[in-house]
Each structure stands twice: as structure tokens, then as C-alpha cells.
Amino acid sequence: MSSEDERTNPPGEQLALIRESVRKAKEPKARRGTWRGADLAEGLPVARVLVDKGVLHLDKYFDYAVPAAMDADAQPGVRVRVRFGAGAHNVVSGRREGGGLIDGFVVARLTESDYAGPLAAIAQVVSPEPVLSPALLRLCRAVADRYAGSLADVIQLAVPARHGRVEKKPSPEPPATPAPPEPGTWSRYPTGPALLRALGRGDSPRAVWTALPGPHWPAELAAAIAATLASGRGALAVLPDGRAAARVDAALTALLGEGHHVLLTADSGPEARYRRWLAVSRGAVRAVVGTRAAMFAPVQDLGLVALWDDGDSSHAEPHAPMPHARDVLLLRATEERAAFLLGGLIRTVEGAQLVETQWALPVDASREEVRAAAPLVRTIGDGDQARDGAARAARLPSLAWQVAREALLRGPVLVQVPRRGYVPRLACERCREPARCGQCAGPLELTDGSSAPQCGWCGRPEAAWHCQECGGFRLRAQVVGARRTADELGRAFPKVPVRTSGRDGILGAVTGTPALVISTPGAEPVAEGGYAAALLLDGWALLNRPDLRAGEETLRRWTGAAALVRPATEGGTVLVLAEPTLRPVQALVRWDPAGHAARELAERAELGFPPVSRMASVTGSPAAVAALVALVELARLPEGAAVLGPVPVSGDRPGGPRRAGDAPAGEHWERMLIRVPPGSGAALAAALKAAQVARTALKQTDQVLVRIDPLDIG
DNA sequence: AGCACGCCGACT
DNA sequence: GTCGGCGTGCTC
Numbered sequence: 001m002s003s004e005d006e007r008t009n010p011p012g013e014q015l016a017l018i019r020e021s022v023r024k025a026k027e028p029k030a031r032r033g034t035w036r037g038a039d040l041a042e043g044l045p046v047a048r049v050l051v052d053k054g055v056l057h058l059d060k061y062f063d064y065a066v067p068a069a070m071d072a073d074a075q076p077g078v079r080v081r082v083r084f085g086a087g088a089h090n091v092v093s094g095r096r097e098g099g100g101l102i103d104g105f106v107v108a109r110l111t112e113s114d115y116a117g118p119l120a121a122i123a124q125v126v127s128p129e130p131v132l133s134p135a136l137l138r139l140c141r142a143v144a145d146r147y148a149g150s151l152a153d154v155i156q157l158a159v160p161a162r163h164g165r166v167e168k169k170p171s172p173e174p175p176a177t178p179a180p181p182e183p184g185t186w187s188r189y190p191t192g193p194a195l196l197r198a199l200g201r202g203d204s205p206r207a208v209w210t211a212l213p214g215p216h217w218p219a220e221l222a223a224a225i226a227a228t229l230a231s232g233r234g235a236l237a238v239l240p241d242g243r244a245a246a247r248v249d250a251a252l253t254a255l256l257g258e259g260h261h262v263l264l265t266a267d268s269g270p271e272a273r274y275r276r277w278l279a280v281s282r283g284a285v286r287a288v289v290g291t292r293a294a295m296f297a298p299v300q301d302l303g304l305v306a307l308w309d310d311g312d313s314s315h316a317e318p319h320a321p322m323p324h325a326r327d328v329l330l331l332r333a334t335e336e337r338a339a340f341l342l343g344g345l346i347r348t349v350e351g352a353q354l355v356e357t358q359w360a361l362p363v364d365a366s367r368e369e370v371r372a373a374a375p376l377v378r379t380i381g382d383g384d385q386a387r388d389g390a391a392r393a394a395r396l397p398s399l400a401w402q403v404a405r406e407a408l409l410r411g412p413v414l415v416q417v418p419r420r421g422y423v424p425r426l427a428c429e430r431c432r433e434p435a436r437c438g439q440c441a442g443p444l445e446l447t448d449g450s451s452a453p454q455c456g457w458c459g460r461p462e463a464a465w466h467c468q469e470c471g472g473f474r475l476r477a478q479v480v481g482a483r484r485t486a487d488e489l490g491r492a493f494p495k496v497p498v499r500t501s502g503r504d505g506i507l508g509a510v511t512g513t514p515a516l517v518i519s520t521p522g523a524e525p526v527a528e529g530g531y532a533a534a535l536l537l538d539g540w541a542l543l544n545r546p547d548l549r550a551g552e553e554t555l556r557r558w559t560g561a562a563a564l565v566r567p568a569t570e571g572g573t574v575l576v577l578a579e580p581t582l583r584p585v586q587a588l589v590r591w592d593p594a595g596h597a598a599r600e601l602a603e604r605a606e607l608g609f610p611p612v613s614r615m616a617s618v619t620g621s622p623a624a625v626a627a628l629v630a631l632v633e634l635a636r637l638p639e640g641a642a643v644l645g646p647v648p649v650s651g652d653r654p655g656g657p658r659r660a661g662d663a664p665a666g667e668h669w670e671r672m673l674i675r676v677p678p679g680s681g682a683a684l685a686a687a688l689k690a691a692q693v694a695r696t697a698l699k700q701t702d703q704v705l706v707r708i709d710p711l712d713i714g
Numbered sequence: 715a716g717c718a719c720g721c722c723g724a725c726t
Numbered sequence: 727g728t729c730g731g732c733g734t735g736c737t738c
Contacts, residue, residue: 049738055715062738085716085737115738696715697735 041071044109047122050132051084052103052152057693059150062104063113065121074122077130077137078106079162081123105132105155129167131159131281135336136298142331146681147708148616148688149321157319158296163274171284175259180230181223185216188369192220195363199227199304199339206333206360208351209343210594212373213563215526217343218244221306222251224341225287229260233303233338234286238295238325240312241522242267243508248289248308264290264297292317295328305329306341311348311549311556312522316711324709326350345559345593348552349604350611352597364594374591375534375565375572378403379580396485400535401492403575404516407533408496410571412515414531416561417485418538419503419520426453430472435465444475485537486518501525521557530566532573539578539585547712548609555584555596562588608642610709614681616688619649619671620704628704629672631691638680638687646670681708 048061064082066074074080081101101123113119132140132155140154147154180200186192189209198205211217221237225248228235239245242265249263262276262285279285281298288297292315307315307329315325326342333340340360342351354360365373380397407413426435426444435444437455444453444462453475454461466473490498493516500518501507507525510517514532517525521538536558543554558576566572578585587596605612618625618632625646633643649669676684688706695704 046738051738053715058715058737064738082738113738117738119738699733701715 039068041066041068041074043071044111046110046113046119047074047080047106048108048110049080049082049104049122050107050137050151050155051082052105052155053084055150055152055696057696059144059152061107063110063115063119065119066109067121070122070125073125073128074106074109075128075130076106076108076134077132078128079126079131080104080106081126083120083123105137105159107132107137127162127164127167129162129278129281131162131298133281133298135302136296138335139296139328139332142335143323143328144321145689146327146331146685147321147323148685148692148706149323153320154323157293157317157323160274160277160293161270163271166271166275166278169275171279171282172259174284174286177232178226178229178256178260181226181255184219184223186220186223188212188216188373189363189365191361191363195341196223196227199224200230202231202233202303204303204333204337204339206340206354207342207363208347208355208360209341209363210347210365211343211345212365212369213345213375213559213565213591214373214530214567217308217345218247218251219255221248221308221341221343222255224304224306225252225261225289226255228304228339229256229287231303233301234288234299235304235306236288236294236297236299236302236329236332237290237306237308238315238329239289239291239308240314242291243506244308245289245291246508252287252289259285261285261287261289264288264294266291266293292325295323295325295332302332302336302338304339304341305332306343309344309556310342310351311344311346311552313711322707324711327709344556345563346552346556347593347597349597349601352594352601353611356598356601362594370591372569373567375562375574376568377562377574377576377589377591379585379589380575380577381579381581396488396537397577400537400575400577403533403573404489404493404535407531407571407573408493408514408516410514411512411529411532411566412510412517412527414524414527414534414561414564415485415489415516415518416521416524416534416536416538416557417518426475428467428470428472429474429476430467430470433467433469435462435475436468437462438465486516489516489518499525519561522560524561524564527564530570530572531564532566532571534561534565534574536561536574536576536578539576543578543582543584548604549711551582551584552597552600555587555593558584558588559593608675610675613675613677614684615676615709616674616684617671617707617710618674618688618704619707620669621667621702622646622670624700624702624704625670625672627700628691628695628706629674631694632674632687635687635690635694637674638676638683640677640680641684642675643672644675645672647672684708 045066047064047066049064051058051062082104084102085100136158140151140158144151144154183193183196186196195205195207225235225237237248239248245263245265252261262279264273264276280288283300286299288294288299290297307326310326317323332338342354355362380399404413426446427433428435437444437460439460444455444465446453452461452463453465465475486498486500496514496516498516498518499507499510501523502520506523509526509528512527512529543550562574565574576585576588583596583599587593618628629643647670649671674684685708692706
């Protein structure tokens with residue numbers, strides 16, 4: 001320390017200067033791991049590193065010195081290991097304690113650091129493969145901001161685990177640019193051929209596409225990808241499951257052969273996945289077809305992002321910060337100036353909103369084409385069923401038997417039954433009014449192992465129920481059990497083979513010969529030549545859910561099954577057990593998913609529901625939720641924000657799987673919702689992130705779950 | 715999150 | 727005068 005300082009400076013500053021001089025005096029020789037400046041990389045001796053720790057207040061970069069030996073390898077995007085921790089500043093002891101080696105990514109190389117202290121050196125370049133490209137980093141940053149999450153969390157989703165062996169092998173040479181594809185069945189849509197031409201000449205159109213029922217959509221998606229490849233750009237298509245991805249993969253292979261694209265799904269092992277991912281990252285392959293995780297695939301010079309069936313819940317990433325594939329691809333389309341194609345048999349409210357705001361153009365078929373492709377849809381409402389004496393006895397309406405019997409002469413018949421785990425809800429046998437709890441008006445359910453029905457909300461058993469509407473006292477299950485229906489149908493048609501497809505055993509396809517195919521929603525096999533008929537028996541299970549999306553989801557699942565049925569012109573018939581006055585039922589009968597979505601969107605706008613307004617949910621212990629929301633309000637919420645709740649969230653869901661946001665067993669959790677007007681989503685996310693940072697700074701460690709645009713708000 | 719630093723009371 | 731409590735703040 002210097003005696004001069006003591007004389008010329010006031011005491012407070014003095015102390016700081018003393019510390020500073022001690023630091024300067026001791027650092028160069030004492031601190032192991034701190035760079036002494038001898039063999040530093042010339043030119044760009046500093047590496048800015050993203051330290052891979054999912055902690056929010058660490059969501060910033062740290063600068064490290066680059067040893068000369070690592071100069072060539074430590075390029076932006078490579079994985080490194082660095083020392084990180086409080087021990088690094090132990091000046092007095094001169095020893096490095098704690099602060100172990102942790103993983104990170106180099107995000108930039110610089111001539112100097114803006115950090116005043118001494119830089120530690122990069123401990124190790126894990127591999128020279130630049131896996132985190134600038135474009136991928138920008139995307140991850142945008143996703144983290146959008147979801148009030150940390151960059152490190154998003155990067156964990158975007159960059160797969162390393163496989164050293166795979167990295168050592170070179171990827172194949174990229175194939176030559178293919179010729180543009182023929183319009184093919186895209187000609188069935190008035191704007192279809194123009195969309196392909198736009199993609200082929202390098203434009204970036206944005207479209208929300210309502211696909212016609214039938215088997216052509218995988219080839220149409222493949223043609224859009226091929227057209228983009230023909231422009232010399234890359235393309236990415238995300239599908240809800242491996243089965244759908246495999247269909248597009250096959251269609252693309254049929255169109256272009258091997259080598260132009262890879263299939264990125266969870267089905268292939270980690271090594272194969274990393275090999276394919278690297279081929280994409282290196283630019284050896286320009287097109288990707290895959291499931292959710294492929295939304296981050298580092299396709300070079302991206303020309304098109306496509307998403308199929310965005311209403312499928314598997315497009316929502318279950319890991320923090322829970323981004324949705326639709327939003328990630330929207331961000332990519334904007335940031336990478338790529339075309340955007342949102343396709344599906346139905347239209348979600350989000351899709352409708354993209355059309356409504358004129359961000360995207362609708363691609364719809366004419367009514368003539370719809371009529372030519374869609375099956376005949378018939379309904380059986382409650383009134384019909386109540387009048388139908390046979391139905392009450394046999395559990396299935398007689399019209400259903402008729403349709404099945406007739407169709408089985410001509411081909412396979414699909415029977416859509418509720419998924420196991422749906423708790424059957426009860427209704428009055430006489431008037432079909434849903435049976436409600438006398439205490440809290442919750443729905444009555446029959447649970448396994450108990451004879452008396454009990455309330456699905458308060459759990460109270462209802463021993464002596466009677467109907468509030470008609471005074472009836474006999475109950476009837478509104479949902480027909482899958483296993484029993486299959487048994488019954490099988491017995492009724494003993495000469496016809498019965499095949500089942502469900503969660504534990506999904507059939508890919510069946511032949512065109514007569515057969516009964518019993519399937520849960522989403523697991524329907526494709527039938528060669530189409531089904532002769534479909535019976536949709538799960539209307540109540542789907543429509544009765546207390547969910548904002550219940551109508552859309554019901555229509556989506558019905559349409560998914562109905563689209564596998566032959567057109568009405570070839571005798572294809574769909575029978576749906578649901579009240580014909582309900583909006584989704586009407587949309588199915590008229591085959592008008594775009595109209596359904598437009599009406600749902602208008603209703604959401606009127607009620608101030610998402611996606612017209614933006615929402616965030618905060619879930620956790622009452623104290624934690626209250627504290628976080630208070631901090632969000634402190635961080636200043638955007639104009640017009642509304643804080644809703646708190647409401648209790650169910651701890652254990654009997655009959656249902658545990659989901660993110662469920663309280664741990666025995667704990668009482670609450671949820672609050674914060675709603676902001678359109679255009680304030682970014683401000684809301686920023687305020688939430690600031691509040692979370694403040695919360696950790698205040699050492700409030702009990703868990704809270706913050707979700708932007710939660711899917712399941714009642 | 716760890717972990718060290720530092721500013722308070724109880725002890726030799 | 728020294729040891730050690732935990733509250734505060736930093737980690738390149």
C-alpha cells in the first residue's frame with residue numbers, strides 16, 4: 001500500500017484504494033488461473049462467454065482471456081469450460097478456492113474487455129465445432145426475452161448434447177440445388193401454386209393454410225420445402241409427432257430422393273440425432289423435418305419455417321421457459337426473414353389472429369373443393385339419444401350401429417373413443433342434464449373403486465342424487481368406455497377384425513379391407529383408400545373440459561379422424577355423438593374450421609382473453625405468488641394490465657397425470673394471472689423477468705412458476 | 715446457487 | 727484484542 005494515498009484522499013476512498021493497490025500488487029504472481037499476459041492470443045485476446053448456468057441473475061456474459069494455444073479453436077460458437085465462482089477473487093490467500101469448471105459458449109472474440117478486473121483464462125476448449133451460431137444465439141436471446149426466461153435455459157433446448165465421435169467425422173457434401181416441384185395437389189387451393197412459385201423465386205410469403213381432408217397434406221408440405229430448396233435457401237418443418245414427421249419425410253424423399261433433408265425426431269438415438277444436427281449446422285443439409293425440438297435446428301440461410309397442426313399440445317415445450325413451437329417459428333420467420341407456413345386441418349385462434357391482423361394470408365380451398373374432399377357428417381344429439389330406447393340399453397345409438405353395419409360392407413370403420421384416464425362424467429338419464437354436486441355445483445364423477453359418485457371439484461360423495469331439472473334420480477355415464485365399446489362392437493360384428501390404436505400401441509396404417517379400428521384421439525391410423533365411416537363417440541369427454549380451448553380442441557380431434565374418411569362423394573360418412581347446436585359440431589358438419597376459428601377469436605377479443613390479450617400465469621405457494629406479483633407491479637406493468645386471482649390450483653389430480661404447475665403433494669398452491677393488452681407482451685415479459693431477478697436477490701427461494709401464454713387456463 | 719468478505723457481539 | 731455469527735454482494 002502507498003503512504004501517499006493516505007495523505008491525499010479522504011478515509012472512505014482511501015480504503016477502496018488500499019484494497020485496489022493490494023489487488024494490483026498481488027495479482028500477477030499469486031493468482032493461479034488468472035492470465036499473466038505472457039502467452040495471450042494476439043489480436044483478439046478476450047473471449048466473451050455465455051456461462052451455462054440457468055440462474056436468472058447470471059443471465060449475462062463474462063469475459064475470459066484466451067491463451068495463445070487456444071486462439072484458433074476458441075472461435076464464437078464453440079463450447080468451452082471456464083472457472084467460475086466466488087473463489088476467483090480470493091486475493092489475500094492467493095489461492096483459487098471453489099469456483100469449479102463449468103460449461104459455456106464463446107459468443108464473441110474481442111480486442112479488450114469492458115470488465116475492470118483481471119480476466120481468468122479459458123480452461124479448455126471442449127471442441128472447435130461452432131455449435132452456437134450467431135443466428136442461433138439471436139434466436140435463443142429472443143425466445144428467452146419473449147418467455148421471461150434465461151438465455152442458458154433456452155440454449156439447453158436449442159443445442160443438443162455433444163457426441164465427440166460424431167464431430168470427428170466430416171459431414172457429406174451438400175447436394176446440388178433441386179429443380180422446383182410441380183404444383184400437384186396444391187392446385188386445389190386458389191393461391192397454392194402462387195405460394196410455391198413465391199417460395200421458389202426466393203420470396204418469403206406468410207400463410208395460414210387450412211388443409212383439405214385426405215392424404216395429400218404431407219406431399220404438399222414436402223412440395224413447399226422443395227420449392228424453398230429450389231430457391232437456394234434452407235427449410236424447416238415442425239410436426240407434432242414422429243408419425244406425422246415420418247409421413248412428410250417419406251413424401252420429401254419421394255420428391256427429391258435422399259441427401260437433401262434430415263429427419264430430427266426423438267425416435268433416433270442421441271448419436272444419430274447429433275450427427276444429423278451437425279450436418280444441418282455445417283450446412284451439409286439444407287432442409288429439416290422434425291418434431292418440437294427441431295424448431296431450433298440451425299438451418300443455414302433459412303427460407304421457410306413450416307408448422308403443422310399448431311393446436312397439438314405437443315408443440316408446447318415442457319421445459320423452462322416452456323416456449324411454443326409456433327412462437328419460436330414466428331420469431332424465426334421475422335428474424336431470419338423466412339417464409340412462414342402454418343398448416344393444419346383446422347385453424348387455431350392463433351392462426352386466425354395471424355390472418356386477422358394481416359400478418360399472414362389465408363390459404364383455403366374453395367367450397368367446391370371442400371365438398372369434393374370432405375365426408376358427410378351426421379350428428380346425434382341428446383334429444384335423439386333420449387328418444388332412442390335401444391341406445392339407453394345398448395350404450396350406443398341405433399344410428400351408430402346402422403352406419404357401422406352399412407360401411408363395413410365397403411371398407412374399414414374408424415371408432416374414436418375417449419382416452420383412458422378421462423373420468424366419465426355423469427348426467428341425468430332422463431333429461432341428460434349434467435349431474436352436479438349439491439354442495440358446490442361441481443361435476444359428479446364415478447371414480448374407480450367406489451360405488452357412489454363423487455364431486456370432481458370438492459370430492460364430496462353424493463349418495464342420494466336427484467336431478468335439479470326434472471327430478472329424475474337415475475344417473476348415466478356420458479362417456480362410453482373405450483375397452484367396453486370395442487368389446488361390444490367386436491361382438492356385434494363377429495366376422496370383422498377389430499384393431500385398436502392408442503397410447504400404448506399406435507398403428508401407423510391399416511389396409512382398405514373391412515375392419516373395425518378403435519382408436520383414441522390423435523392415434524388414428526391412416527387407412528388405405530380412406531375409411532368408409534367414422535364414429536366419434538367422445539364428444540362429451542372433449543367438450544366438457546373446463547378449458548378455454550375445449551371447443552377448438554374438440555373440433556381438432558374430430559377433424560383429425562374425419563379427415564381420414566373417404567369423401568362424401570365416395571360414400572364416406574362421419575357420425576358424431578354431440579348436440580348439433582354446439583359451435584364445434586356445426587363447424588364439423590359444415591367443414592368450416594376457418595369460420596370456427598374466426599368466431600372463437602372474436603369471442604376471445606370481446607372477453608379480453610388470449611391470444612388477443614397476452615397472459616402470464618404465476619403459480620406457487622400463496623406467499624411466493626403474492627411476493628412475485630407485488631414485485632412485478634413494482635417493476636411497473638404496462639398500461640391496461642389486469643391482475644387476476646389468486647385461485648387455488650389442485651394439488652393432486654386424481655385420474656389425471658401431474659403437470660407442470662401442479663402443487664407438490666400436500667401443499668396448497670395458488671395461481672395468479674396477469675393480462676395485458678395486445679402489443680404489451682414484451683413489456684410484461686420484461687417486468688416478470690425483473691421481478692424474478694429481484695426475488696432471487698431478496699433470497700426468496702421458494703419455487704414459483706412463471707409461464708407466458710399458459711395453455712391451460714380454465 | 716455457493717462462497718468469501720465484513721461488520722457486530724462473546725470470549726480469552 | 728480475537729473468534730465467529732450470519733447478512734450482503736460477487737462471480738470474468
